[in-house]
Amino acid sequence: MDVDPRLYEQIAVNDTDVHNIIMSYLVHNCFKETVESFIACTGMKQPSDYLEDMEKRKRIYQFALEGNALKAIELTEQLATNLLEKNKDLHFDLLSLHFVELVCSRKCTEALEFAQMKLTPFGKEQKYVEKLEDFMALLAYEEPEKSPMFHLLSLEYRQHVAESLNRAILAHGNHPTYTAMERLIQQTTVVRQCLNQEHAKVIHQTFCHEYLVQRNSKLH
Amino acid sequence: MNSSNTNNGQSNNGKSSRLDGINRDLGLYFLELSRLRSSAAPTEMEEDEEEAPKELNTINSSGGFLVVAPDKLSVKYTTVNLHGHDVGVVQANKPAPVKRLLYYFEIYVKDAGAKGQIAIGFTNEGFKMRRQPGWEVNSCGYHGDDGLLYRGQGKGDAFGPTYTTGDTVGGGINYASQEFFFTKNGVLVGTVCKEKEMKGRLFPTIAVHSQNEEVHVNFGQKKFAFDLKEYEAQERLKRQMTIEKISLPPNISYGLVRSYLLHYGYEDTLNSFDLASKSTIPPVYIAQENGFDEQDIGYALNQRKILRQLIRNGEIDAAISKLRDWYPQIVQVGALEEAVKYGRIELAKFFRLAGFDDLVQDCVALLAYEHPQESCVGYLLEESQRDLVADTVNAMILSTNPNTQDMEGCLQSYLERLLRQLTACCLERRSANGEQGEAFLLRRVL
Numbered sequence: 001m002d003v004d005p006r007l008y009e010q011i012a013v014n015d016t017d018v019h020n021i022i023m024s025y026l027v028h029n030c031f032k033e034t035v036e037s038f039i040a041c042t043g044m045k046q047p048s049d050y051l052e053d054m055e056k057r058k059r060i061y062q063f064a065l066e067g068n069a070l071k072a073i074e075l076t077e078q079l080a081t082n083l084l085e086k087n088k089d090l091h092f093d094l095l096s097l098h099f100v101e102l103v104c105s106r107k108c109t110e111a112l113e114f115a116q117m118k119l120t121p122f123g124k125e126q127k128y129v130e131k132l133e134d135f136m137a138l139l140a141y142e143e144p145e146k147s148p149m150f151h152l153l154s155l156e157y158r159q160h161v162a163e164s165l166n167r168a169i170l171a172h173g174n175h176p177t178y179t180a181m182e183r184l185i186q187q188t189t190v191v192r193q194c195l196n197q198e199h200a201k202v203i204h205q206t207f208c209h210e211y212l213v214q215r216n217s218k219l220h
Numbered sequence: 221m222n223s224s225n226t227n228n229g230q231s232n233n234g235k236s237s238r239l240d241g242i243n244r245d246l247g248l249y250f251l252e253l254s255r256l257r258s259s260a261a262p263t264e265m266e267e268d269e270e271e272a273p274k275e276l277n278t279i280n281s282s283g284g285f286l287v288v289a290p291d292k293l294s295v296k297y298t299t300v301n302l303h304g305h306d307v308g309v310v311q312a313n314k315p316a317p318v319k320r321l322l323y324y325f326e327i328y329v330k331d332a333g334a335k336g337q338i339a340i341g342f343t344n345e346g347f348k349m350r351r352q353p354g355w356e357v358n359s360c361g362y363h364g365d366d367g368l369l370y371r372g373q374g375k376g377d378a379f380g381p382t383y384t385t386g387d388t389v390g391g392g393i394n395y396a397s398q399e400f401f402f403t404k405n406g407v408l409v410g411t412v413c414k415e416k417e418m419k420g421r422l423f424p425t426i427a428v429h430s431q432n433e434e435v436h437v438n439f440g441q442k443k444f445a446f447d448l449k450e451y452e453a454q455e456r457l458k459r460q461m462t463i464e465k466i467s468l469p470p471n472i473s474y475g476l477v478r479s480y481l482l483h484y485g486y487e488d489t490l491n492s493f494d495l496a497s498k499s500t501i502p503p504v505y506i507a508q509e510n511g512f513d514e515q516d517i518g519y520a521l522n523q524r525k526i527l528r529q530l531i532r533n534g535e536i537d538a539a540i541s542k543l544r545d546w547y548p549q550i551v552q553v554g555a556l557e558e559a560v561k562y563g564r565i566e567l568a569k570f571f572r573l574a575g576f577d578d579l580v581q582d583c584v585a586l587l588a589y590e591h592p593q594e595s596c597v598g599y600l601l602e603e604s605q606r607d608l609v610a611d612t613v614n615a616m617i618l619s620t621n622p623n624t625q626d627m628e629g630c631l632q633s634y635l636e637r638l639l640r641q642l643t644a645c646c647l648e649r650r651s652a653n654g655e656q657g658e659a660f661l662l663r664r665v666l
Contacts, residue, residue: 011640015607018636025477031496037489043532181473186466188642195649
């Protein structure tokens with residue numbers, strides 16, 4: 001059952017909606033100059049006030065990404081008090097970033113002390129125990145990047161933590177934590193899956209689907 | 221034929237006529253888009269108001285066994301029942317509306333009478349009105365005397381508590397999960413899967429079967445005992461959770477944003493964006509290297525940007541003059557007569573709306589004037605229309621790219637195509653479900 005092509009052609013997309021989608025992406029990811037430029041070029045209204053915090057969020061994100069977790073934590077406390085207290089998982093992840101930094105710089109004694117002071121208190125709760133074990137295990141290896149837990153040292157892991165932190169800060173300020181763009185792509189995927197399952201037929205192949213597939217394959 | 225036209229034809233051989241064709245198609249496309257945007261587009265229109273049940277249907281009820289009150293909102297079983305085929309059944313006056321997430325109604329048991337053989341449920345149009353809902357195929361009913369759920373067979377399934385005098389019982393349909401659900405005194409009792417066979421129009425149905433049973437029905441005119449809004453919110457949240465679990469290919473949003481900026485010629489914004497992206501995560505570089513410019517949408521970026529700015533600022537003379545310098549094949553000066561003639565013949569085929577022909581003619585004529593704003597079609601250059609004109613010009617320039625593979629690439633960026641596809645798929649999915657469920661509303665996502 002192909003999507004009726006006439007129906008597809010007839011669907012008008014509102015320019016304002018599209019601009020807002022683009023804007024939500026730019027704001028979420030702290031592209032301040034780009035936001036300003038986009039507003040100037042399209043004449044759209046400036047979004048609400050959380051532009052001010054964008055610079056701060058950006059710096060926090062960068063520090064976390066680099067692995068400079070302590071700086072990230074310090075700035076987060078300034079920007080959003082109590083945020084880390086309320087997000088223990090996130091707090092643990094950030095502290096673990098610092099731990100990993102120390103391990104990578106081969107400062108093992110310091111790492112151990114840091115872990116004992118800051119990480120083990122989390123171990124009172126069962127869910128952190130396993131995580132704790134994984135991190136502590138890094139200490140046992142001369143070359144932690146060759147250990148089975150090497151993913152904890154990776155850029156992807158830091159990215160994941162930085163992203164979570166970004167979302168938490170947005171949530172703290174009562175802003176959307178996911179961009180409209182992400183939601184739309186997810187929703188399209190779900191609906192397509194449903195249609196495929198229910199009817200076992202390939203839906204109208206548009207550039208967009210191919211684009212998504214292409215992107216996926218090129219990055220593997 | 222005008223002499224300047226002939227020249228173009230000769231110098232470009234067949235290409236000129238192809239471009240003419242493309243330019244006209246593009247013009248038509250954007251005009252149609254404008255028409256769609258100005259009238260309510262199918263996606264953003266409010267759903268046609270479906271009629272919801274308001275009262276009981278006294279015409280097809282099993283009269284003789286029961287009595288319906290004059291307000292058509294309560295029933296009473298007056299005689300003594302003798303067997304299984306003298307049930308007093310009554311349906312609502314309209315079937316349950318389908319273009320929404322949930323439908324729900326309630327009954328209040330005023331009097332359980334001799335045996336409390338009351339039922340609430342849903343039946344289809346041709347239901348045998350002397351049988352309890354659930355005792356026949358294509359019906360379902362939650363019975364008060366035994367607390368069982370009947371779904372078309374003589375034997376019911378264990379479902380929930382019994383109910384009697386003073387209880388408020390509700391029955392509903394969840395179109396998203398394709399389930400029936402029932403409540404008692406404001407609390408959810410349970411859900412059951414709605415069989416595929418029960419896809420036709422379903423009528424809210426109530427039944428009484430022993431002497432002096434009396435039931436009142438509420439189709440929403442009064443407040444429900446059950447918190448329907450809360451339930452709806454929870455169900456929506458469940459759907460949302462499913463969506464949120466989907467993992468996204470890395471940097472896909474980045475790609476869509478970038479391609480949007482490129483497509484519409486926002487060069488300055490793009491430069492800003494690229495500069496900022498350099499200092500973020502490395503994978504962003506990979507995206508740039510591989511590129512996705514099948515159709516080379518970076519084509520003529522600077523020119524498209526300049527033109528867009530000029531048009532937005534209302535500097536039409538400057539825009540047209542630059543356009544003439546860079547893309548003479550697009551601007552057909554002096555071809556006004558031909559343009560208008562084309563408008564009358566060709567476009568009349570496409571547009572059924574009377575009065576729209578004039579707009580179309582005007583648009584086509586616009587590009588043919590030396591001084592458009594002074595022309596009678598100058599109104600098109602008002603601020604509100606400028607974006608439309610800018611988009612048209614943008615698309616026309618993209619179409620001159622020799623690498624252009626298909627027209628669709630010129631018309632909309634990947635992002636817009638994603639949105640259209642999403643809307644179309646949601647509508648398609650609903651259609652596959654027998655038109656049940658909500659339409660896709662972009663507002664909700666944004």
